[in-house]
Amino acid sequence: GENVEQHPSTLSVxxxxxxxxxxxxxxxxxxxxxxxxxxxxxxxxxxIDIRSNVGEKKDQRIAVTLNKTAKxxxxxxxxxxxxxxxVYFCAxxxxxxxxxxxxxxxxxxxxxx
Amino acid sequence: xxxxxQTPSHQVTQMGQEVILHCVPISNHLYFxxxxxxxGQKVEFLVSFYNNEISEKxxxxxxxxxxxxxxxxxxxxxxxxxxxxxxxxxxxxSTSQGVNTEAFFGQGTRLTVV
Numbered sequence: 647g648e649n650v651e652q653h654p655s656t657l658s659v660x661x662x663x664x665x666x667x668x669x670x671x672x673x674x675x676x677x678x679x680x681x682x683x684x685x686x687x688x689x690x691x692x693x694i695d696i697r698s699n700v701g702e703k704k705d706q707r708i709a710v711t712l713n714k715t716a717k718x719x720x721x722x723x724x725x726x727x728x729x730x731x732x733v734y735f736c737a738x739x740x741x742x743x744x745x746x747x748x749x750x751x752x753x754x755x756x757x758x759x
Numbered sequence: 760x761x762x763x764x765q766t767p768s769h770q771v772t773q774m775g776q777e778v779i780l781h782c783v784p785i786s787n788h789l790y791f792x793x794x795x796x797x798x799g800q801k802v803e804f805l806v807s808f809y810n811n812e813i814s815e816k817x818x819x820x821x822x823x824x825x826x827x828x829x830x831x832x833x834x835x836x837x838x839x840x841x842x843x844x845x846x847x848x849x850x851x852x853s854t855s856q857g858v859n860t861e862a863f864f865g866q867g868t869r870l871t872v873v
Binding site for chain 2: 689691692695697735739745748751752
């Protein structure tokens, strides 16, 4: 089955710097890759997603890139702010009926002001 | 904005007891899911449900677990005989389509088995 690896596990950046989180996946049939932000004790919330027919997607300070050949995708956050501090999870959706998500282990992002 | 709602927010139960976790998915969604997250770990898929039957289940979802859609709005997860290792946050999610679409998560039920 699908396996998603995520790194780094923790990331500390200075406010205003950029943050990059990387994920790799194993199932070449996966074609949907969302990123979720989870604040302490709260539900995961989608911040951006990308489908396999697209190489890059941007939404204001957040961008995601996808390399299907290498089976990896990355989250880029520019001009980080303290409120970006949270746990970020990448996920992949295998090409199976039901749209289940296989999550990475998460990255704790700390933005220092 | 439509939301997935879960009740209760926190459930404490004794080992061996049955628990039922409740979820109300977004009303026009057709696909429903349960995930769990052990404290400090990643979110893990348990089961997907469509058209009144299970679409897929993980290895975690053994005979102690069951899901049901008892009416047109609720989606429940039952654990028949809880174990200490069932302690986790349980998230319900729903999607409007079967593939490649955003999953909306509920706020979770924290299950503590003592």
